[in-house]
Amino acid sequence: MRIELTVNGEHLEADVWAGESLLTTLRDRLQLPGSKNACEQGECGSCSVLLDAALVCSCLVLAAQADGHDVVTVEGLAEDERLHPVQTAFAETGAVQCGFCTPGFVVAAADLLRRVPDPSDDEIREALSGNLCRCTGYQKILDAVHLAAAR
Numbered sequence: 001m002r003i004e005l006t007v008n009g010e011h012l013e014a015d016v017w018a019g020e021s022l023l024t025t026l027r028d029r030l031q032l033p034g035s036k037n038a039c040e041q042g043e044c045g046s047c048s049v050l051l052d053a054a055l056v057c058s059c060l061v062l063a064a065q066a067d068g069h070d071v072v073t074v075e076g077l078a079e080d081e082r083l084h085p086v087q088t089a090f091a092e093t094g095a096v097q098c099g100f101c102t103p104g105f106v107v108a109a110a111d112l113l114r115r116v117p118d119p120s121d122d123e124i125r126e127a128l129s130g131n132l133c134r135c136t137g138y139q140k141i142l143d144a145v146h147l148a149a150a151r
């Protein structure tokens with residue numbers, strides 16, 4: 001089936017199969033590999049994107065469900081080639097190690113700061129509770145979100 005959707009402000013079309021996930025469509029058909037596929041079961045958050053401004057795991061959304069909708073991926077967060085403040089803060093605080101989880105954390109953290117400009121530790125932990133990281137121990141990720149909020 002053919003779907004039409006807006007991704008990072010661009011109107012795109014893709015031929016997908018009925019059971020295909022939005023994550024597969026983004027990565028394999030639309031050349032947007034920023035969203036990562038770590039579990040494909042909704043457990044890790046590495047595939048997080050915004051669907052009509054709501055944070056979702058794109059591995060759990062059918063591509064067909066995104067037909068006619070608006071998607072923002074990690075590739076769409078920078079503006080005019082300037083990184084999003086969350087991206088800069090992650091790099092500066094050492095919140096990126098292997099980096100596999102990072103796109104999902106960045107999308108989720110950017111979504112949090114849009115809703116809650118100066119979140120507490122608890123609010124950050126709650127907002128990022130769907131994202132798993134095997135490397136950082138999470139403290140540097142908290143530091144990064146606070147730094148981005150301060151800016």
Ligand code: FES
Nearest residue numbers: 040042044045059
């Ligand atoms: S790949 Fe989607 S939640 Fe892990």
Ligand code: FES
Nearest residue numbers: 098101133134135
């Ligand atoms: S930086 Fe490696 S999994 Fe998070």
